[in-house]
Amino acid sequence: MRLGRWLRVFGRFWWEFIVGDTPEVAAGVALIVLAGWLLARTAQTAAVVAVPLAIIALLVASLLRGLRAG
Amino acid sequence: MTGTVLVALAVFGASAVEMVEALTIVMASGFTRGWRSALEGSAVAVLCLAVLVAALGPALIHYVPLNVLRLVVGSLLLVLGLQWLRKAVLRASGYKAKHDEDAIYRREVDRLKGVSRSGSGRDATGFVISFKGVFLEGMEVVMIVLTLGLSSGQLGLATVSAGAAVLVVGAVGVVVARQLSEVPENAMKMGVGLMLVTFGTFWGGEGAGLRWPGADLALPGLLVLYGVTTWALVSLLTRSRRQLGIAEAA
Numbered sequence: 275m276r277l278g279r280w281l282r283v284f285g286r287f288w289w290e291f292i293v294g295d296t297p298e299v300a301a302g303v304a305l306i307v308l309a310g311w312l313l314a315r316t317a318q319t320a321a322v323v324a325v326p327l328a329i330i331a332l333l334v335a336s337l338l339r340g341l342r343a344g
Numbered sequence: 345m346t347g348t349v350l351v352a353l354a355v356f357g358a359s360a361v362e363m364v365e366a367l368t369i370v371m372a373s374g375f376t377r378g379w380r381s382a383l384e385g386s387a388v389a390v391l392c393l394a395v396l397v398a399a400l401g402p403a404l405i406h407y408v409p410l411n412v413l414r415l416v417v418g419s420l421l422l423v424l425g426l427q428w429l430r431k432a433v434l435r436a437s438g439y440k441a442k443h444d445e446d447a448i449y450r451r452e453v454d455r456l457k458g459v460s461r462s463g464s465g466r467d468a469t470g471f472v473i474s475f476k477g478v479f480l481e482g483m484e485v486v487m488i489v490l491t492l493g494l495s496s497g498q499l500g501l502a503t504v505s506a507g508a509a510v511l512v513v514g515a516v517g518v519v520v521a522r523q524l525s526e527v528p529e530n531a532m533k534m535g536v537g538l539m540l541v542t543f544g545t546f547w548g549g550e551g552a553g554l555r556w557p558g559a560d561l562a563l564p565g566l567l568v569l570y571g572v573t574t575w576a577l578v579s580l581l582t583r584s585r586r587q588l589g590i591a592e593a594a
Contacts, residue, residue: 287483291487292423294427300423303548307418307422307551307552310548310549310552310553311553314549314553314555315553318555321552321554322549322555322556322557325554326566326570329422329541329570330569332426333433333541333577336430337433337577337581340434340439341439341581
């Protein structure tokens, strides 16, 4: 019983920490890392350029979402 | 060398920002409930955080392969860094109210004054409030110390940098007393956010199999790229807010 409660609190802490009120950031980072991993196997130079640009695009998208939310 | 300096700066900056927030709570508790309980609560929290780093750090180094560690750590740093940077850009451009430590301090003092004391010895409320403040703010510091320290192979340096930040912020807190609003918290948060995103990109990329040109020298390059982008975004958003006639958030 106590273990279940502890696990819920632990899980909620990590959820708030990683996802919180910016789920688009967590999902976007997961997608970028996965795409970077796939791209690094076929086109190393393209991956080195694309990953930082994708991160900038994610920041812009998250800012726009923040502005819309007010 | 570049990486080492940036790791030390990033951990120091992140710890300083979090400790300013914790200090506000500790000072509110100290002034209203007594310093003994407030300082004891803070010391026990710092001890718990140090135990967490000492227990988790070596275990992670020993059992998790470096590439996996860098992939996970890089992703965590990216998430954390982008969250900090997003908030800092919105605050700097006036779309979001700045973190007002003085207002938080006043709110905490009002709240704590309303709680009655139990007995004449150690004040349990003051102890718990200080402990929670330092421990919860410090958890983010622990994450940053572990992630940056483990990925760079410099856990000791990261721990010392965090410890130095705690001491510096504590000393500044004693000197400036309640004027915590003087600390340029948003600028610090933006700087640290930039460094976390830089390290997150670098190590997350390495973990995913990317080979950065110039190895460690790619770090300052990424920092400049993100720094210029952030500056452009703040300028653009500030200008658009003024053109739309939206008042600065307070």
